[in-house]
Amino acid sequence: MACHFRRAIAEQVSRVVGVPSEKILHHIHAIPVHRKHASPDFQLYVNSVLAGSVDSACDKKKAQAVAEKLNCNSIVSEIGTGRGSVTFKINRDLLVKTVLRKISQDGPRYGFNSELLSDIPKGLTLVEYSSPNIAKKFHVGHLRSTIIGNFIANMKEAFGNKVIRVNYLGDWGLQFGLLGAGFSKFGCEEKLNTNPLQHLFEVYVKANAAAEQDEDMKLSVKDFMEKLESENPQALSLWTHFRGLSIQEYAKIYKRLGVHFDDYSGESFYRKTSHDVLNLLRSKDILKTTDEGTGVVDLSEGGDLSTYSTVMRSDGSTLYITRDIAAAIDRMEKYNFDEMVYVTDKSQEKHFQHLFKILKMIGKEKVDCCLHVPFGRVQGMHTRRGDVIFLEDALDEARKRMLKNMATAESSKTTEDPDDTAEKIGVAALIVQDFKGPLVSDYHFNWDQALQSCGDTGVFLQYTHARLHSLLALWNTRDEEEFNVACLQDPSVISTLQHLLRYDEVIxxxxxxFQPRYLVSYLLGLGHLANVAHHSLYVKGSTPEVTHARLHFFNSLRIVLANGMKLLGITPVDKM
Structure with a gap:
């Protein structure tokens, strides 16, 4: 694999320039495949390991001087120079044999067993993501949080970390006062049991509208919240009922996305310990009281309250950030994690800046291991019924449109469960469309673009995987690990293998x-190269020796493609 070749190149360059090979290793990069002409496999910019200059002519001379002292050997067949770089071409027989054998040996670990990753520390990673507010609609923003958090958890798990996936539900606060008070007036037990999320949302909307106009409704909301805070049995029973039904419904949606959680916690878990946080802030003389009676933490540099965070209402009750502080402290003590990643939209960036600063102020050094991964918003994801209210609507829409596309496509094959296949392809379409750009950017969703079978889409990745999988039916000699490398010297094979050399760098x-766009771009490139090779390398009608070698090659592509898709949160389909 690439690390084997990099190591050999680094050791030879080390002897010439007098720099330790470990310092050179990370500066040797696989060269992206050029569509129009053949290119070397690796390059090393001399200024990355030698004292640099701003003179490109001088850089070129340095590169030439280094290249002249290097020798070709059994691994490197050609040495050349580029713009300030030394380039290396690997012996083609060795390239074919080494890469395909490494994929076969490593399987899902291919790309992760590289020396490039040896400096990244391993340990316990806690990822908090999805985190819907139970009393509010489960909107498309939660789709982003859900799939991004799942992707980060998948990557860390594949790398070798122990990962704890946390769904921190918005299950406390004012929205429950509205829901509790509103249900007695607008609620219907039959509707609640038939479609819990939809009915809870309807009740919430009506109660919110009523509270804005009706003073009695406002008092009912306040009264219900006070009952909840004081653990009134009836109020708590209703809250527990709503929470349990919501989690059951969420679990159905998460199952469709292929997402799971190790821990369903929520703000309610910290309604008591958040008062301990206030006491801790008081004891450290960090909590200040305003003239209005609210409790704040001064975050300004000059102590002038130019920047502050409100952590207590005038009635002494806690807020979202207070409960977040309590949750962070609890996780630090309970899990002793090596990193904790929060995945929320970018509107909460200031919230997390305040959270991390307060944790630092109270002496929680573990905060240095905490990270917020922000993301932008999605526009344009409407269904035929109108605006998306629940994530379920988006999943239904993707499946419905994909079923229609499958029914009309000439190349579609009969599948045992068309609905399940359409669901997996639809989810792939949503994920790839979402992951193609920088996470923090807003983007406009387009159903027609997302569901195209050609081009850079999740449908294309699924189609490519199914096509490669179909070739396995022709492979009668798959138990034979040895193959003739002379049968795999076609330019389409070499360019694809060059692309595979880059996989560990992408990982x-x-x-x-934590940017999935790098992996998405890589997999789409692999899909296009695989299709070029599929068109030029015939399997049917070839000699048994050629057939075996080519199927070995195509299966290796399928393995890497499937591995990468699973990291993104996509379940590869075998037939479509």
Whole structure:
């Protein structure tokens, strides 16, 4: 694999330039495949390991001087120079044999067993994501939080971390006062049992509208919240009922997305310990009381309250951030994690800046291991029924449109469960469309673009995987690990293998930055290269030796493609 080749190149360069090979290793990069002409496999920019200059002519001379001292050997067949870089071409027989054998040996670990990743620390990662507010609509923003958090958890797990997936529900606060008071007036037990999320949302909307105009309704909301805070049995029973029904419904949606959680916690878990947080802030003389009676923490540099965070209402009750502080402290003590990742939309960036600063002020050094991954908003995701209210609507829409596309496509194959296949393809379409750009950017969703079978879409990835999987039916000799490398010297094979050399670099960058777009772009590129190779390398009608070698090659592509899709949260389909 690439790390084997990088190591050999680094050791030879080390002997020439007098720099330790470990410092050179990370600066040797696989070269992206060029569509129009053949290119070398690796390059090393000399200024990355030697004292740099701003003179490109000088850089070119340095590269030439280094290249002249290097020798070709059994691994490197050609050495050249580029703009300030030394380039390396790997022996083609060795390239074919090493890459395909490594994929076969490593399976799901391919790309993760690289020396490039050795400097990234392993440990316990806690990821908090999805986190819907039970009394409010489960909107498309939660789709982003859900699939991004799932992706980060998948990446960390594949890397070798122990991962705890947390769904921190918005299950306390004013919205429950509205819901509790509103249900006695607008609620219907039959509707609640038939469609819990929809009915809870309807009740919430009506109660919210009534509270804005009716003073009695406002008092009812306040009264219900006071009962909840004082643990009134009837109020708590109703709250427990709503929460339980909601989690059951969410679990159905998460199952459709292929998402699971290890821990369903929520704000309610910290309604008592959040008062301990207030006492802690008081004891450290951090809690200040305003003239209005609210409790604040001064976050300004000059102590002038130019920047502050409100952590207590005038009636002494706590807020969202107070409960978040309590949750963070509890997790630090309970799990002793190595990193904790919060996945929410970018509107909460200031909230997390305040949260982390307050934790630092009270002496929680573990806050340095905490990270907020923000994301932008989605526009344009409407169904034929109008605006999306629940995530379920978006999933239904994707499945419905995909079923229609499958029914009209000439190339579609009969599947045992068309609904399940359409669901998996539809989810792939949603995920790839979402992951193609920087997470923090807003983007406009387009159903027609997302569900195209060609181009850079999740449907294309599923189609490519199904196509590669169908070739396995022709592979009668798959138990034979050895193959003739001479049968795999076609330009389409070499360019695809060059692309596979870059996989560990893509994994490294994706792990470091938590940006799925790098992996999406890589997999789409692999899909296009696989289709070019499929068109030029015939399997049927070839000799048994050629057939075996080519099917070995195509199966290796399928393995890497499937591995990458699963990291993104996509379940590959075998037939479509």
């Amino acid at each position: 490294f960058k994706t792990l470091k930055e």
